[in-house]
Amino acid sequence: MPYSEDDLLPLSALQHLLFCPRQCALIHIEQAWQENLFTAQGRLMHERVDQTGRESRKDVKIEYGMPLRCLRLGLIGKADVVEFHKMDSEGGWRPFPVEYKRGKQKKENWDKVQLCAQALCLEEMLGRAVPAGALFYGKNRRRQDVLFSDELRRESEDAALQLHELIAAGRTPAPVYTKRCDSCSFYELCLPRLLEKKRKVESYLDQAYELDSQKFCFYVLKYCLPKHMDKIQ
Known part of the structure; x- marks a missing residue:
């Protein structure tokens, strides 16, 4: 059963949830926010690419700051960039979402899950398959192509469900210290x-x-x- 417009949650919260459920609850339940050097750099990067606009480059059309929504998963947000690649054999244009990140490639799937959720939004909105996308990391200025496999799609769907369950429960999980806590902007608050x-x-x-x-x-x-x-x- 699809979610209503009033029940839609920020797509970006998926990355918060997978990084740390407590951080996600502090932001999206308690409405808290703490900024450090890393979050400030990430915010500035997104501000540069999130401005709505479009351009064309040969066989590629580019949309910046494209609004996204998926009623099936109950998510709403904005894509940094969506490239539309011309398909010679089939005709039409194939969406290719690109998400910008401040740091470098991670071992965990957090960023890939968020990007895949963007693809699921695009598929519902446009009625066209989105088989792949890319992550651009500002630290090493490298672009990593991501294939949206069945496994990654299920992981994104499960994360969306967990997010809705966390927000509906209205309880902030207890802290569990790990090494990544040291670089978290919420360390002093958490x-x-x-x-x-x-x-x-x-x-x-x-x-x-x-x-x-x-x-x-x-x-x-x-x-x-x-x-x-x-x-x-």
Whole structure:
């Protein structure tokens, strides 16, 4: 069942979710935002390419800042660039989304999932297959072609569903510290090390209390109850 217009969530939130569910909740549930050098550089890069416009280069038409929407996945957003490649054999133009990123290529699929979700939006909007796209990384100024395989499409669909479930629950997940927390703009707001230690202490106290309760019950059953039964007899 497709989502309504009121239920559409930002397409960019998929990358936030896959990077860190807590970061995603801080941004999209608690409406918090923290900027550091990395996010500022990324924002400036997107501002340069997100301005709506178009141009043509031989057999390629280019749309900048193209609005996107997918009711099936409940997503809305904007593509940095969509190239339309002329198809000689079939006629018409094939969409080819290009997403700009500040850093460099990642081992994880976060960026690919976001790009694939853009392709799914384009397929629903235009009724035309979008088999591939590209990621452009500003740090090394390299363009990585991405094939939208069935596996990547399922991963993007699953991420969209998880995003809607997270937002609908309205709860911010507890912090879990990893190395990537150190470069996160939300580090000072999130306090992953401090809150994780607090949670571990609380867990230790709960376990200690449960253990003491078990010891008390064992003591009662072994020593107190038999003596009490002897008096009754």
